[in-house]
Amino acid sequence: MPVHCLQSPVLAGCAALATMGALILYLREPSGYGKYTGSVTAATHLSARAAWFLQELPSFAVPAWMLLGQTRALLGPPGTVLLGLFCAHYFHRTFIYALLSRGRPFPIGILIKGFVFCMGNGFLQSYYLIYCADYPAEWYTDIRFILGVFLFIFGMGINIHSDYILYQLRKPGEIIYKIPQGGLFTYVSGANFLGEIIEWIGFALATWSLPGLAFAFFSLCFLGLRAFHHHRFYLKIFEDYPKFRKALIPFIF
Secondary structure (H helix, E strand, O other), X not given: OOOOOOHHHHHHHHHHHHHHHXXXXXXXXXXXXXXXXXXXXXXXXXXXXXXXXXXXXXXXXXXXXXXXXXXXXXXXXXXXXXXXXXXXXXXXXXXXXXXXXXOOOEEHHHHHHHHHHHHHHHHHHHHHXXXXXXXXXXXXXXXXXXXXXXXXXXHHHHHHHHHHHHHHHOOOOOOOOOOXXXXXXXXXXXXXXXHHHHHHHXXXXXXXXXXXXXXXXXXXXXXXXXXXXXXXXXXXXXXXXXXXXXXXXXOOX
C-alpha cells in the first residue's frame, strides 16, 4: 500500500457508508423527495433540475479535480481509469439527468444532506483510488476488472435507458404519475434503481476495494428500499398495474 495513504479515514468512511445503509433498512422509510414529499411539505423547496444538479455536482467535481491534479496519464494506472468511470456516471447525473428532470420540487433539507453525502463519498472513492489502491500490472486482464467494468457499463446503460423512459412519461409542467412501460420496467417497478445498483456492484468488483463495497451496499439499501416503496405506490394508485411486475429483481422481488 502506498506510504501516503492514511487508512484510518478510509476505514471510517466505509464504516459510515455501511452504517447509513443498515440504518436505512432498519427505518424502512423512503427519503422525503419525489413521491414522498408529503412529510416535508412545509419545507423550503428548489426546482428539481437545480436541486439534482447541486446535489450530484460534488460527486463529479471532487474526483475530476483530484484526477486533474495527477501527473500520471488518465489511461495509465487502473485506479485512475476506475475513478474515470465514477466520474462518467456522475457527469451524466449532474449535467444530463439533472437538467432533463421533470420531477417535483425538491426539499432544501434533503438537498443539503445529499450534497454532503456526495461530497464525502466522492472524496472517499477518489482518495482511495488515487492514494491507496495498489493494483498489479496485470489488473486490466484480471477477471474481476473485466467483469466489474462490464457490469458497470451494463448497469449504466439500464439506468440511462430507464430514466429516459420515465422522462418521456411527462410533458413539461406535468407532475402526474403514469405507469412506466418498456425496457426492464416490463419486469420491475424500479428499473432505474436496478441499473444503478448493478453499476455499483460492478464498480466494487472492478476496484476490489472496501470503499467500493461499502458504497455498493449503501446503494443496494437506499435504492432497493426506494424501489420497494415505488412498487407499493404504483400498486396503490393504479388498479391496472401489472400484477406480475416485481419491485426490483425480475420474477423474484
